[in-house]
Amino acid sequence: MKFQGTEQYIATDDLQIAVNAAITLQRPLLIKGEPGTGKTMLAEQVADSLGMRLVQWHVKSTTKAQQGLYEYDAVSRLRDSQLATGDVDVGNIGNYIRQGKLWEAFAADEQVVLLIDEIDKADIEFPNDLLQELDKMEFFVYETGETIKAKHRPIIIITSNNEKELPDAFLRRCFFHFINFPDRNTMQEIIKVHYPDIQKNLVNEALEVFFELRTVAGLKKRPSTSELIDWLKLLMSDDIPENILKDRDQSSAIPPLYGALLKNEQDVSLLERLAFMHRRAKS
Structure with missing residues (x-):
């Protein structure tokens, strides 16, 4: 057994x-x-x-x-x-x-x-x-x-x-x-269980954004596996443009459809400040 x-x-x-x-x-x-x-x-x-x-x-x-x-x-x-x-x-x-x-x-x-x-x-x-x-x-x-x-x-x-x-x-x-948080390879296997037919390009781009978001210092609640699964479901929706991740604003720290990943206003405000500082540094 x-x-x-x-x-x-x-x-x-x-x-x-x-x-x-x-x-x-x-x-x-x-x-x-x-x-x-x-x-x-x-x-x-x-x-x-x-x-x-x-x-x-x-x-x-x-x-x-x-x-x-x-x-x-x-x-x-x-x-x-x-x-x-x-x-x-x-x-x-x-x-x-x-x-x-x-x-x-x-x-x-x-x-x-x-x-x-x-x-x-x-x-x-x-x-x-x-x-x-x-x-x-x-x-x-x-x-x-x-x-x-x-x-x-x-x-x-x-x-x-x-x-x-x-x-x-x-x-x-x-x-x-x-239980350590899943690494990228394990996360891909988890995603495959939930969405076996999902496009590899979407998974790669989504994981890039997801793990980058988790490294942001000062987040009150880092997004979890279950929130990633919900986010991917939204990204696969027929009503969502296919290029929403590919063509996203790289100067913005806030991911598209962030409501599936971020769960409190403090974290949204933090990312907005980081995005503002990034744009200001480039100008």
Whole structure:
């Protein structure tokens, strides 16, 4: 059982090695990298490649670790006990236990891939609160007195955008891999997956503009792979002139249809100032 990438996902040799090492070690795979480098998609493609079901837990700033295990709805139980309708057995606490994503992965009859997405969005204590569960593959439900053990150890993939440091105790339990931003050759392969019939000249010209833009110092958000794919879709549109890149103003730092690449006004203003300074230097 080895992950070797898929037709929809170009995985570098280093990334394939990292995925398979984590599977062999039976440790969570912690994936870091800038937004848009395919961290979340990796979990989807690993599951697809290995023929497994994907269980996704998308973490938010308000997410608590306990929610991944279970939640006890005491309010509903109190309401039902006051109404006394007889529709629900109020004495059975299990009727008011909501299973979380870890419980779902642990209870699966077959091995699954569990994605814990953007773990760094949550409170700093969030990773520490999951140490025991991820280590021993079990947790205790206090309200019912039962212990939930994983029937099959899931393949766990955890993503982080590096917004905050993760605790050392948590890092020790993971196999770590940083996804570097794709180089030009890898990016061409990625583009070929999305647009197999795209003209080579358009790809070459677009990549020239794209990678040049990423080198501009001071950008608040450099364009990512997903934004390049969107930009190329626009460039291939029937309504866009074919020579829009070829005949673009070389003295301007702002690429055509920049709204697909730049996502805030500060970066647009920066490029406008650079273009102005460039034109002034030439005059």
